[in-house]
Amino acid sequence: MKQLRSIYNYTALFLFLCVAFSCKNAGTVEDIDGNIYHTTRIGNQTWMVENLKVTRFNNGDSVKYLKSNNDWKQEKQAGYSFYNNDIALVKDYGFLYNYNCLQDIRGIAPKGWRIPTEDDLRELESFIKSNSAGIFLKEKGNSHWLTSNVIGNNATRFTALPGGYRDEEGSFYMLKSNGYYWTKTGSFEFYHWSSRMFQAFADVRRDSIFKKYGFSVKCIKQE
Amino acid sequence: MNGLINRVFFCVFLWFFYGCNNSSQENIVDFERTISEQDNVFTIPKEIKNAILRQFPSVEIIKKEEYSKLFWDFYDSSIIPNECFTDVNNDQLLDYAILVREGNKLKLVIILSDNKDYSYWISPFSIEKITAEGVNFCVSIKPAGRTDVVKKVPESLVIKKNGFLVRNLEQDHFVFYEENGKIKNFKML
Numbered sequence: 001m002k003q004l005r006s007i008y009n010y011t012a013l014f015l016f017l018c019v020a021f022s023c024k025n026a027g028t029v030e031d032i033d034g035n036i037y038h039t040t041r042i043g044n045q046t047w048m049v050e051n052l053k054v055t056r057f058n059n060g061d062s063v064k065y066l067k068s069n070n071d072w073k074q075e076k077q078a079g080y081s082f083y084n085n086d087i088a089l090v091k092d093y094g095f096l097y098n099y100n101c102l103q104d105i106r107g108i109a110p111k112g113w114r115i116p117t118e119d120d121l122r123e124l125e126s127f128i129k130s131n132s133a134g135i136f137l138k139e140k141g142n143s144h145w146l147t148s149n150v151i152g153n154n155a156t157r158f159t160a161l162p163g164g165y166r167d168e169e170g171s172f173y174m175l176k177s178n179g180y181y182w183t184k185t186g187s188f189e190f191y192h193w194s195s196r197m198f199q200a201f202a203d204v205r206r207d208s209i210f211k212k213y214g215f216s217v218k219c220i221k222q223e
Numbered sequence: 224m225n226g227l228i229n230r231v232f233f234c235v236f237l238w239f240f241y242g243c244n245n246s247s248q249e250n251i252v253d254f255e256r257t258i259s260e261q262d263n264v265f266t267i268p269k270e271i272k273n274a275i276l277r278q279f280p281s282v283e284i285i286k287k288e289e290y291s292k293l294f295w296d297f298y299d300s301s302i303i304p305n306e307c308f309t310d311v312n313n314d315q316l317l318d319y320a321i322l323v324r325e326g327n328k329l330k331l332v333i334i335l336s337d338n339k340d341y342s343y344w345i346s347p348f349s350i351e352k353i354t355a356e357g358v359n360f361c362v363s364i365k366p367a368g369r370t371d372v373v374k375k376v377p378e379s380l381v382i383k384k385n386g387f388l389v390r391n392l393e394q395d396h397f398v399f400y401e402e403n404g405k406i407k408n409f410k411m412l
Contacts, residue, residue: 093276128254136254146310146317147265155254173383175366176315191385193309193364 009018029221031110032056039221040157043127045120048113048130048222049159051094055080057106063097073212078104081214083164083172093163093175096214102182109219115222117184120135120197128156138179139172146177150195158218160190160197166214180215187215228336267306267319267334271341275332278343282323282330289324291357295343297392299389304361309385310333312401320362320387320399327353329360331399332388333406350397363388365398372411380409 028036031054038049056062057078066072066079078100083089101108102115109115125133138145138152138160145152145162152160164175179190180201185209187202202210275398285305298304306321316336323330330347335342351360365388371381386400398409 130254132254146307148313149265167383171383173313174310174385177310177385178366189366191309191364191366193307198366201366 020105023196029110029113029219030056034062037110037219038157040159042124042156042158044223045123046156047116047124047126047223048137048219051161051163052097052108052217052219053090053094054108054110055095057104057108058111059106061106061216063101063108066170072098072166072214073168076100078108081166082168083175093161094216096163096166096180097217098209098214099182099211102184102217108217113219113221114177115182115184115217118199120220121183121188121197125197132199134160134190135155135195137197138190144176146209150193160218161216162192163216168209168212180213182215182217186210187213264303265308266303267308267321271319271334272321274341275334275343278324279325279332279345282325282332282345285322285324285329285358289353289358291359294357294359294361294392298361302361305358307362307364307387309364309387310406311385311387313384318401322350322358322360322362324353325349326365329353329358331362331387331397333387333399335401336344346399346408349389361390361394363390365400370398370409370411374412378409 005018009185027039029039029048030036031052033054033056035053040049053134054063064075064077064079066075066081072081075098076157078098080095080097080101082095083093087181097108097219128136130136130176135152136155137148137158138154140152140154160179160181162174162176162179164173165180166172177192180187181189186199189201191196191198202213202215204210233338252273275284276282287303287305290304294304306319308317308319310316311318311333312335316338318336319334321332321346323332329351330351331346333344335344351358365382365386367382367384372378380398382398383402386398388395389397389399395411397411400407400409
Protein backbone atom coordinates (compact mmCIF):
# COMPACT_ATOMS: atom_id res chain seq x y z
CA MET A 1 0.00 0.00 0.00
CA LYS A 2 2.83 2.37 0.97
CA GLN A 3 4.68 1.52 -2.26
CA LEU A 4 1.53 2.21 -4.32
CA ARG A 5 1.14 5.62 -2.69
CA SER A 6 4.75 6.45 -3.43
CA ILE A 7 4.30 5.52 -7.13
CA TYR A 8 1.18 7.67 -7.20
CA ASN A 9 3.08 10.64 -5.72
CA TYR A 10 5.92 10.37 -8.21
CA THR A 11 3.48 10.07 -11.13
CA ALA A 12 1.60 13.17 -9.94
CA LEU A 13 4.86 15.10 -9.61
CA PHE A 14 5.96 14.01 -13.09
CA LEU A 15 2.64 15.07 -14.64
CA PHE A 16 2.74 18.37 -12.79
CA LEU A 17 6.22 19.15 -14.10
CA CYS A 18 5.22 18.10 -17.64
CA VAL A 19 2.20 20.42 -17.61
CA ALA A 20 4.14 23.26 -16.00
CA PHE A 21 6.91 22.97 -18.60
CA SER A 22 4.58 22.72 -21.59
CA CYS A 23 2.55 25.64 -20.24
CA LYS A 24 5.63 27.84 -20.12
CA ASN A 25 6.36 27.04 -23.76
CA ALA A 26 2.77 27.59 -24.89
CA GLY A 27 2.50 31.17 -23.64
CA THR A 28 6.00 32.59 -23.91
CA VAL A 29 9.10 32.71 -26.09
CA GLU A 30 12.66 33.50 -25.06
CA ASP A 31 15.29 35.35 -27.12
CA ILE A 32 19.04 34.70 -27.08
CA ASP A 33 19.54 37.38 -24.39
CA GLY A 34 17.07 35.59 -22.12
CA ASN A 35 14.26 38.14 -22.51
CA ILE A 36 10.88 36.45 -22.15
CA TYR A 37 7.99 37.57 -24.37
CA HIS A 38 4.35 36.59 -23.95
CA THR A 39 2.62 35.25 -27.03
CA THR A 40 -0.93 35.47 -28.30
CA ARG A 41 -2.80 33.27 -30.72
CA ILE A 42 -4.85 35.26 -33.27
CA GLY A 43 -6.62 32.97 -35.70
CA ASN A 44 -3.95 30.64 -37.06
CA GLN A 45 -1.09 32.98 -36.17
CA THR A 46 0.97 33.36 -33.01
CA TRP A 47 2.37 36.84 -32.34
CA MET A 48 4.74 38.26 -29.76
CA VAL A 49 2.90 40.46 -27.25
CA GLU A 50 5.87 42.65 -26.19
CA ASN A 51 8.10 44.56 -28.60
CA LEU A 52 11.46 42.95 -29.37
CA LYS A 53 14.46 44.03 -27.25
CA VAL A 54 17.19 41.63 -28.25
CA THR A 55 20.79 42.86 -28.57
CA ARG A 56 22.31 39.80 -30.25
CA PHE A 57 21.75 37.79 -33.40
CA ASN A 58 20.90 34.13 -32.99
CA ASN A 59 24.54 33.11 -33.53
CA GLY A 60 25.58 35.26 -30.57
CA ASP A 61 27.03 38.20 -32.55
CA SER A 62 26.07 41.60 -31.16
CA VAL A 63 23.68 43.91 -32.98
CA LYS A 64 25.33 47.33 -33.01
CA TYR A 65 23.87 49.90 -30.62
CA LEU A 66 23.76 53.22 -32.51
CA LYS A 67 23.48 55.96 -29.94
CA SER A 68 24.44 59.25 -31.59
CA ASN A 69 22.63 60.75 -34.56
CA ASN A 70 25.84 60.52 -36.51
CA ASP A 71 26.29 56.80 -35.74
CA TRP A 72 22.71 56.16 -36.80
CA LYS A 73 23.05 58.22 -39.99
CA GLN A 74 26.35 56.70 -41.10
CA GLU A 75 25.67 53.07 -40.28
CA LYS A 76 25.27 50.71 -43.23
CA GLN A 77 25.03 47.55 -41.11
CA ALA A 78 22.36 46.21 -38.78
CA GLY A 79 21.80 48.39 -35.73
CA TYR A 80 19.34 49.29 -33.01
CA SER A 81 18.59 52.14 -30.67
CA PHE A 82 15.89 53.13 -28.22
CA TYR A 83 13.72 56.22 -28.08
CA ASN A 84 15.66 59.35 -27.06
CA ASN A 85 18.43 56.97 -25.84
CA ASP A 86 16.32 56.71 -22.67
CA ILE A 87 16.88 53.23 -21.25
CA ALA A 88 13.81 53.57 -19.02
CA LEU A 89 11.60 53.39 -22.11
CA VAL A 90 12.97 50.01 -23.24
CA LYS A 91 11.00 47.96 -20.72
CA ASP A 92 7.69 49.02 -22.27
CA TYR A 93 8.54 49.95 -25.87
CA GLY A 94 11.50 47.70 -26.72
CA PHE A 95 14.12 48.74 -29.27
CA LEU A 96 13.94 50.55 -32.60
CA TYR A 97 15.73 48.45 -35.25
CA ASN A 98 16.96 49.52 -38.67
CA TYR A 99 16.05 47.65 -41.86
CA ASN A 100 19.37 45.79 -42.06
CA CYS A 101 18.49 43.94 -38.85
CA LEU A 102 15.49 42.35 -40.57
CA GLN A 103 17.48 41.23 -43.58
CA ASP A 104 20.51 39.88 -41.71
CA ILE A 105 20.63 36.08 -42.10
CA ARG A 106 21.91 35.67 -38.51
CA GLY A 107 18.37 36.64 -37.47
CA ILE A 108 17.08 38.81 -34.62
CA ALA A 109 13.79 36.92 -34.21
CA PRO A 110 14.00 34.08 -31.66
CA LYS A 111 14.53 30.61 -33.15
CA GLY A 112 11.29 29.35 -34.67
CA TRP A 113 10.06 32.91 -35.11
CA ARG A 114 10.42 35.46 -37.92
CA ILE A 115 9.74 39.04 -39.01
CA PRO A 116 6.13 39.35 -40.32
CA THR A 117 5.41 39.81 -44.02
CA GLU A 118 2.64 41.77 -45.71
CA ASP A 119 0.81 38.47 -46.25
CA ASP A 120 0.86 37.94 -42.48
CA LEU A 121 -0.83 41.32 -42.05
CA ARG A 122 -3.47 40.41 -44.66
CA GLU A 123 -4.19 37.21 -42.76
CA LEU A 124 -4.38 39.10 -39.46
CA GLU A 125 -6.83 41.61 -40.96
CA SER A 126 -8.94 38.93 -42.57
CA PHE A 127 -9.24 37.10 -39.24
CA ILE A 128 -10.35 40.27 -37.45
CA LYS A 129 -12.72 41.14 -40.34
CA SER A 130 -13.20 44.76 -39.34
CA ASN A 131 -12.24 48.22 -40.57
CA SER A 132 -11.51 48.98 -36.94
CA ALA A 133 -8.68 46.44 -36.58
CA GLY A 134 -6.57 49.01 -34.69
CA ILE A 135 -9.01 49.01 -31.77
CA PHE A 136 -8.54 45.28 -31.29
CA LEU A 137 -4.77 45.40 -31.74
CA LYS A 138 -3.85 48.46 -29.66
CA GLU A 139 -3.05 48.13 -25.98
CA LYS A 140 -6.11 48.76 -23.83
CA GLY A 141 -6.51 52.21 -22.31
CA ASN A 142 -4.27 55.26 -22.18
CA SER A 143 -1.35 54.21 -20.03
CA HIS A 144 0.92 54.51 -23.08
CA TRP A 145 -1.31 55.99 -25.81
CA LEU A 146 -2.28 59.67 -25.81
CA THR A 147 -5.95 60.36 -25.13
CA SER A 148 -8.36 59.83 -28.01
CA ASN A 149 -11.91 58.83 -28.79
CA VAL A 150 -10.88 55.47 -30.20
CA ILE A 151 -9.14 53.79 -27.31
CA GLY A 152 -7.84 50.30 -28.00
CA ASN A 153 -9.46 47.36 -26.25
CA ASN A 154 -6.72 44.82 -27.13
CA ALA A 155 -9.27 42.08 -27.71
CA THR A 156 -6.59 40.16 -29.62
CA ARG A 157 -3.94 40.69 -26.92
CA PHE A 158 -1.63 41.91 -29.73
CA THR A 159 -0.81 44.98 -27.59
CA ALA A 160 0.35 47.50 -30.21
CA LEU A 161 2.20 50.38 -28.51
CA PRO A 162 3.05 53.94 -29.60
CA GLY A 163 6.83 53.51 -29.68
CA GLY A 164 7.41 56.28 -32.26
CA TYR A 165 10.23 56.06 -34.78
CA ARG A 166 13.80 57.20 -35.52
CA ASP A 167 14.36 58.91 -38.87
CA GLU A 168 17.33 58.75 -41.25
CA GLU A 169 18.96 61.70 -39.48
CA GLY A 170 18.77 59.98 -36.11
CA SER A 171 15.95 62.10 -34.66
CA PHE A 172 13.14 60.49 -32.67
CA TYR A 173 9.47 61.24 -33.29
CA MET A 174 5.95 60.53 -32.13
CA LEU A 175 6.34 58.48 -28.97
CA LYS A 176 2.93 58.03 -27.31
CA SER A 177 0.92 59.03 -30.39
CA ASN A 178 2.09 56.76 -33.24
CA GLY A 179 3.33 53.14 -33.26
CA TYR A 180 5.44 51.85 -36.18
CA TYR A 181 6.33 48.20 -36.74
CA TRP A 182 8.51 46.56 -39.37
CA THR A 183 7.38 44.00 -41.87
CA LYS A 184 10.00 42.45 -44.14
CA THR A 185 9.49 45.23 -46.70
CA GLY A 186 8.01 48.20 -44.90
CA SER A 187 6.04 49.35 -41.91
CA PHE A 188 2.58 49.02 -40.43
CA GLU A 189 1.31 51.73 -38.16
CA PHE A 190 -1.19 52.61 -35.44
CA TYR A 191 -2.28 56.11 -34.42
CA HIS A 192 -3.76 57.22 -31.10
CA TRP A 193 -6.71 58.85 -32.86
CA SER A 194 -7.52 56.11 -35.33
CA SER A 195 -9.39 52.83 -35.09
CA ARG A 196 -7.52 51.43 -38.09
CA MET A 197 -4.23 49.71 -38.81
CA PHE A 198 -2.27 51.47 -41.61
CA GLN A 199 0.46 50.52 -44.04
CA ALA A 200 1.29 53.87 -45.60
CA PHE A 201 4.38 55.28 -43.93
CA ALA A 202 7.38 53.30 -45.12
CA ASP A 203 7.82 51.10 -48.16
CA VAL A 204 11.49 50.38 -48.77
CA ARG A 205 10.78 49.12 -52.31
CA ARG A 206 9.50 52.56 -53.30
CA ASP A 207 11.93 54.65 -51.29
CA SER A 208 15.17 53.19 -49.91
CA ILE A 209 15.55 56.09 -47.45
CA PHE A 210 13.29 54.09 -45.09
CA LYS A 211 16.06 51.51 -44.72
CA LYS A 212 17.68 54.13 -42.48
CA TYR A 213 14.58 54.43 -40.26
CA GLY A 214 14.11 52.70 -36.92
CA PHE A 215 10.84 50.99 -36.01
CA SER A 216 9.63 48.55 -33.36
CA VAL A 217 9.52 44.82 -34.10
CA LYS A 218 6.91 42.24 -33.21
CA CYS A 219 7.81 38.73 -34.38
CA ILE A 220 5.46 36.02 -35.61
CA LYS A 221 5.87 32.28 -35.03
CA GLN A 222 6.83 30.05 -37.94
CA GLU A 223 3.91 27.62 -38.27
CA MET B 224 -1.59 13.71 6.24
CA ASN B 225 -0.43 12.02 3.05
CA GLY B 226 -3.99 12.09 1.74
CA LEU B 227 -4.17 15.81 2.30
CA ILE B 228 -0.90 16.37 0.40
CA ASN B 229 -2.23 14.23 -2.46
CA ARG B 230 -5.41 16.27 -2.65
CA VAL B 231 -3.49 19.57 -2.64
CA PHE B 232 -1.21 18.19 -5.35
CA PHE B 233 -4.23 17.18 -7.44
CA CYS B 234 -5.87 20.63 -7.08
CA VAL B 235 -2.66 22.44 -8.04
CA PHE B 236 -2.31 20.12 -11.03
CA LEU B 237 -5.86 20.86 -12.19
CA TRP B 238 -5.38 24.61 -11.67
CA PHE B 239 -2.15 24.57 -13.68
CA PHE B 240 -3.74 22.48 -16.43
CA TYR B 241 -6.69 24.86 -16.70
CA GLY B 242 -4.43 27.93 -16.74
CA CYS B 243 -2.18 26.39 -19.37
CA ASN B 244 -5.08 25.33 -21.55
CA ASN B 245 -6.46 28.84 -21.30
CA SER B 246 -3.23 30.61 -22.26
CA SER B 247 -2.57 28.56 -25.37
CA GLN B 248 -6.06 28.45 -26.79
CA GLU B 249 -7.03 30.32 -29.92
CA ASN B 250 -8.32 33.79 -29.26
CA ILE B 251 -11.98 33.62 -30.25
CA VAL B 252 -13.61 36.99 -29.77
CA ASP B 253 -16.61 38.67 -31.30
CA PHE B 254 -14.49 41.69 -32.13
CA GLU B 255 -17.25 44.03 -33.29
CA ARG B 256 -19.18 43.48 -30.09
CA THR B 257 -16.22 44.68 -28.04
CA ILE B 258 -16.36 48.14 -29.70
CA SER B 259 -19.56 48.97 -27.85
CA GLU B 260 -17.51 49.12 -24.65
CA GLN B 261 -16.27 52.55 -25.78
CA ASP B 262 -18.55 55.35 -24.74
CA ASN B 263 -16.15 58.18 -23.95
CA VAL B 264 -16.05 61.33 -26.07
CA PHE B 265 -13.08 63.55 -25.42
CA THR B 266 -13.32 67.14 -26.60
CA ILE B 267 -11.09 70.17 -26.14
CA PRO B 268 -11.31 71.19 -22.46
CA LYS B 269 -13.57 74.15 -21.73
CA GLU B 270 -10.81 76.17 -20.03
CA ILE B 271 -8.78 76.02 -23.25
CA LYS B 272 -11.76 77.17 -25.32
CA ASN B 273 -12.32 80.04 -22.90
CA ALA B 274 -8.65 80.96 -23.15
CA ILE B 275 -8.93 81.10 -26.96
CA LEU B 276 -11.73 83.66 -26.64
CA ARG B 277 -9.60 85.71 -24.23
CA GLN B 278 -6.57 85.53 -26.57
CA PHE B 279 -8.57 86.40 -29.68
CA PRO B 280 -11.57 88.49 -28.53
CA SER B 281 -12.85 89.02 -32.09
CA VAL B 282 -13.44 85.30 -32.79
CA GLU B 283 -16.25 82.87 -32.06
CA ILE B 284 -15.82 79.11 -31.93
CA ILE B 285 -17.65 77.39 -34.79
CA LYS B 286 -20.55 75.27 -33.59
CA LYS B 287 -21.75 72.02 -35.13
CA GLU B 288 -25.08 73.67 -35.97
CA GLU B 289 -23.30 76.14 -38.25
CA TYR B 290 -22.36 73.43 -40.74
CA SER B 291 -24.09 73.37 -44.11
CA LYS B 292 -26.67 70.77 -45.09
CA LEU B 293 -24.29 69.75 -47.87
CA PHE B 294 -21.55 68.98 -45.33
CA TRP B 295 -23.79 66.51 -43.50
CA ASP B 296 -24.51 64.76 -46.79
CA PHE B 297 -20.83 63.74 -46.71
CA TYR B 298 -20.31 63.04 -43.03
CA ASP B 299 -21.98 61.13 -40.25
CA SER B 300 -23.68 63.40 -37.72
CA SER B 301 -21.77 61.78 -34.85
CA ILE B 302 -18.42 63.30 -35.89
CA ILE B 303 -17.01 66.47 -34.35
CA PRO B 304 -15.91 68.42 -37.46
CA ASN B 305 -14.66 71.64 -35.90
CA GLU B 306 -11.93 70.45 -33.54
CA CYS B 307 -9.28 67.74 -33.08
CA PHE B 308 -6.17 66.99 -31.07
CA THR B 309 -2.84 65.20 -31.36
CA ASP B 310 0.83 65.86 -30.67
CA VAL B 311 2.17 68.13 -33.44
CA ASN B 312 5.40 69.33 -31.80
CA ASN B 313 6.80 65.99 -30.63
CA ASP B 314 6.64 66.61 -26.87
CA GLN B 315 4.24 63.73 -26.11
CA LEU B 316 1.50 66.14 -25.06
CA LEU B 317 -1.79 66.81 -26.81
CA ASP B 318 -2.01 69.92 -28.97
CA TYR B 319 -5.35 71.19 -30.23
CA ALA B 320 -6.87 72.66 -33.38
CA ILE B 321 -10.25 74.36 -33.57
CA LEU B 322 -12.11 76.23 -36.32
CA VAL B 323 -13.30 79.73 -35.46
CA ARG B 324 -15.08 82.57 -37.22
CA GLU B 325 -13.87 86.12 -37.28
CA GLY B 326 -16.80 87.98 -38.85
CA ASN B 327 -17.53 85.92 -41.93
CA LYS B 328 -13.98 84.58 -42.19
CA LEU B 329 -13.26 80.97 -41.23
CA LYS B 330 -9.92 80.61 -39.44
CA LEU B 331 -7.98 77.89 -37.63
CA VAL B 332 -6.64 78.25 -34.10
CA ILE B 333 -3.86 75.90 -32.97
CA ILE B 334 -3.03 75.53 -29.30
CA LEU B 335 0.40 74.09 -28.48
CA SER B 336 0.79 72.57 -25.03
CA ASP B 337 3.89 72.62 -22.95
CA ASN B 338 4.23 71.29 -19.43
CA LYS B 339 2.91 74.39 -17.72
CA ASP B 340 1.13 76.53 -20.25
CA TYR B 341 -0.30 76.83 -23.75
CA SER B 342 0.63 78.98 -26.73
CA TYR B 343 -2.03 80.14 -29.17
CA TRP B 344 -1.75 80.65 -32.94
CA ILE B 345 -4.40 81.82 -35.39
CA SER B 346 -4.21 81.48 -39.17
CA PRO B 347 -3.39 84.90 -40.63
CA PHE B 348 -5.63 84.23 -43.64
CA SER B 349 -9.24 83.21 -44.14
CA ILE B 350 -9.78 79.53 -44.97
CA GLU B 351 -13.30 80.14 -46.29
CA LYS B 352 -15.78 82.97 -46.50
CA ILE B 353 -18.71 81.72 -44.45
CA THR B 354 -22.00 82.14 -46.34
CA ALA B 355 -25.63 81.71 -45.34
CA GLU B 356 -25.45 78.04 -46.42
CA GLY B 357 -23.05 77.35 -43.57
CA VAL B 358 -19.55 75.98 -43.01
CA ASN B 359 -18.10 73.34 -45.37
CA PHE B 360 -14.64 72.89 -43.81
CA CYS B 361 -13.58 70.43 -41.13
CA VAL B 362 -10.32 69.71 -39.33
CA SER B 363 -8.69 66.33 -38.70
CA ILE B 364 -5.23 64.86 -38.17
CA LYS B 365 -2.54 64.41 -40.81
CA PRO B 366 -0.15 61.70 -39.64
CA ALA B 367 3.60 62.14 -40.07
CA GLY B 368 4.63 61.17 -43.59
CA ARG B 369 4.80 62.28 -47.19
CA THR B 370 2.11 64.12 -49.17
CA ASP B 371 2.34 64.59 -52.92
CA VAL B 372 0.08 66.98 -54.79
CA VAL B 373 -0.15 68.00 -58.42
CA LYS B 374 -1.00 71.65 -58.92
CA LYS B 375 0.60 73.48 -61.83
CA VAL B 376 3.75 71.57 -60.93
CA PRO B 377 4.07 68.55 -58.61
CA GLU B 378 4.83 69.46 -54.99
CA SER B 379 5.64 67.33 -51.98
CA LEU B 380 5.50 67.84 -48.25
CA VAL B 381 7.26 65.53 -45.80
CA ILE B 382 6.31 66.08 -42.18
CA LYS B 383 8.16 64.18 -39.46
CA LYS B 384 5.52 64.97 -36.84
CA ASN B 385 1.75 64.82 -37.00
CA GLY B 386 -0.08 67.84 -38.38
CA PHE B 387 -3.62 69.11 -38.79
CA LEU B 388 -5.50 68.60 -42.05
CA VAL B 389 -8.22 71.04 -43.11
CA ARG B 390 -10.71 69.69 -45.63
CA ASN B 391 -13.34 71.30 -47.81
CA LEU B 392 -16.07 68.65 -47.57
CA GLU B 393 -14.00 65.54 -48.47
CA GLN B 394 -11.26 67.37 -50.35
CA ASP B 395 -7.89 67.94 -48.62
CA HIS B 396 -7.21 71.66 -48.64
CA PHE B 397 -4.43 72.61 -46.18
CA VAL B 398 -1.94 70.87 -43.93
CA PHE B 399 -0.90 72.89 -40.90
CA TYR B 400 2.24 71.61 -39.20
CA GLU B 401 4.86 72.68 -36.67
CA GLU B 402 8.51 73.18 -37.63
CA ASN B 403 11.15 74.74 -35.37
CA GLY B 404 8.48 76.15 -33.09
CA LYS B 405 6.53 77.83 -35.89
CA ILE B 406 3.23 76.81 -37.49
CA LYS B 407 3.46 76.47 -41.28
CA ASN B 408 0.88 75.58 -43.88
CA PHE B 409 0.92 73.59 -47.09
CA LYS B 410 -1.84 74.33 -49.60
CA MET B 411 -3.00 71.24 -51.42
CA LEU B 412 -5.12 72.79 -54.15
